[in-house]
Amino acid sequence: MPKKRFDPLEALATTPLAKAVASSSIGKSVATKLGVPPSVELRRGRNNPGGAISLAELNNSTLTRRTLQLLGLFTINPVIDTPDARTLGEAGRPVPPGYEGRLGALVLDLTELRAVTDLEYVRGVLRPAIRALERSGRIIFVARTPETFDELEPRVLAQGLDGLNRTVAKELRGGATSNLVWVDPETTPQALASTLRFLLEGRSAYVDGQSWRVGAAEVADDVATSVRPYAGTIVAVTGAARGIGAAIARTFARDGATVVGVDIPASGEALARVVNEIHGTALQLDITLPDAGERIAAHVAERYGEDARLYAIIHNAGITRDRMLANLDEKGWAAVLDVNLAAQLRMNASLLDGRAGGLADGGSIVGISSTSGIAGNKGQANYATSKAAIAGLVRAMAPRLADRRITINAVGPGFIETEMTAAIPYLQREIFQRSNSLAQGGKPVDVAETIAYLADPASAAVTGQVVRVCGQALVGQ
């Protein structure tokens, strides 16, 4: 994992001058005078792009076409930039061919990418599409997972697409995003559908420049296309009283789940408000108790019957105790590791041991990693350790849970606008939240939507993945 040794923006934000300016009331007007543009309102929710979806297929690949057909999405042929297709513009410069009107998305099926010369086709379809892409438009690459190739050239080319995707994401404007989906030779349209739909819809608003893998799994047609995937399921969300946790609870409830909201007893009032709003149940519980997992299972069995099982557990609860290592004592170190990591290991063990109210086979676990864990962050040694460990946890546990068809994944939020981040002084916050390709902070719902996508029964082929929800933050991978 490449690590950024020096982040000039962060360094700037922490200078005494920046802090002084930021804490003053004129901070906002200074930022305005500096010409910081207002950020684009991102398309969110279960909404497809407004414009057409262009499908570019290399070498007769059909996986993506069949997937989009399964989802009932119509596509148009791509406009391809070739020397012959160009016209002469006003200054006598050649102008590439263009789309009629704004383009909603370009989906590139590159699963049959085999030779370096194939890449010219990729450039040819990207150029007109990027020029025509609407606000919050989408570029989606579908490619073979490099490790699934034996031959050298396709394998390295597939890896090369990772750099291309991240660059496209940085070049796009107006809230448009680019992401890369790795697929296996065995990946079916049913297995891929949830991922393509998530990426096309507004639910993936703040996921940008990312790449993750969709493997193989049996997914029925009606599961693959459901827009209320959690109907009849019970989902537990820790830290559900406020911020991202509350958004997760609401998102799962919107998609049909009965939500068990878990939070520390002291947050009970806010937890009750969230839970009552979505007709769930509240469990006031400190997740660091040794029997926290047992208590969650007992709550499920007691409230919903001995036969009831959790479909998913979302380990959202987490804390920070920021200190430079030079000032970090054993208490600040242990508290963060216990809540963010050890508690999760203990709860997983209890919920996976087959007890009443525990996690059902075919269910899902989602954890929260973080940009800090991926890139490291000054003053967050404890937090970064715990969050990198969560990324390691999902990768390690995914194969172990495969025979029970349980998926385990994590999201890695970047700068998300919550009560917590609202407390950061204006200019500092402005710098932090603009240090990504979408030039804005994410909303709690963006993290929630990504988690709901990962836990979706239709995403049975997605496991062991860490998907960042960071607008392609400048730091980290």
Next chain:
Amino acid sequence: MTDRTAVVVGGNRIPFARSHGAYRQASNIDMLTAAIDGLAARFGLSGHRVGEVVGGAVLKHSRDFNLTREAVLGSSLDPHTAACDLQQACATGLEATIYVSNKIRLGQLVDGIAGGADSVSDTPMSVSDGLRRALLAANAAKTLPARLAAISSIRPGHLVPDPPGITEPRTGLSMGEHQALTTSRWGIGRTEQDEVALASHQNLARAWGEGFFDDLVTPYLGVTKDQGVRVDTTLEKLGALKPVFGRGEGATMTAGNSTGFFDGAAVTYLADADYAAEHHLPALARIVDVEVAAGDYTLGGEDLLLAPTYAIPRLLERNHLLWQDFDYYEIHEAFAATVLATLAALNDEAYCRSTLGLSGALGEIDRSRLNVNGSSLAAGHPFAATGGRIVPALAKLLHQRGTVDGRPARGIVSICAAGGQGAVAILEAC
């Protein structure tokens, strides 16, 4: 008539806060709504039509004539949930429990919520009778001169507002003064009162530390624990306090061994046993039997706060139980001396024979079974909320205990009330 079983499913309350503090802006409706909402969240009742919600307040504004119904409408419960206000001074919460459990036992309800709220901070005040009569006359007057005449009858003294009565209307004595008479009559000493207070604080603090209240209390307005509990109090500290009730040598009642003024609300969720089983609701304890009683404290010179001593023997006899047959005793600590006088009276041969008409004293109880997780001296006593504090907590204790000598664990709740009244209930573990 059917004979169903009424069980305590659980409960919820907000932490009890010192008056004129954290809840000073909260009304009885606000607090009762919060208590109901916390309960709804715990048991998934949001949007659910509960059979009936019954509650009340002792310090009640006249505009809150539908206090409980208003709280229901402000809560997450289905607005089709009916509600009823009732009031029996400090026994309001327990009387509400009796009301709901009886309807369940009669098959008239499958579930119901019983509770109460009280705010000393948001106490109602009324205008004086003189001002009230003048305004009513002015309102009824048909001509301008008649109206002016009515208004001109108002005197400056009429403008002084009337705070709610804190004295017994028939004796003019405050509750503390009444208890002081009882304390002295029964020879209850200062140290034993302070010991009751100390145990209350220590037991409540331990219960909070053990997480006992994690599924009984939902924080409110930033308050996460009962504000009355003093973790660090000692017999020395309690012993140093000056008496506030009684006179001279016999003055033993202090702010430390008497309940102070608190704001709070509490509710108990009850259901038919079969309904609870079918709907995946826990059954903690069953309401076995209840009894209310009143004493003649006006002309008869009886003790104001010892009415439970009338109810207890009647209840025991009807259920073929002895006073010693309980695993937990919850005797509301209006004052430490109230608890001690109640125990002393039931152990007093003469009192039991002559006043209660029994064949002999009921005897002593094992004090280690009394108020094991603290009571009103530590938790505070927002009058109508106390029943809703005690019943779910006792039900949880009984359920945790399970069986004793092959029979279900058994507990008794005793709450004394103004007007020389008392309410008592027997619960048994499910």
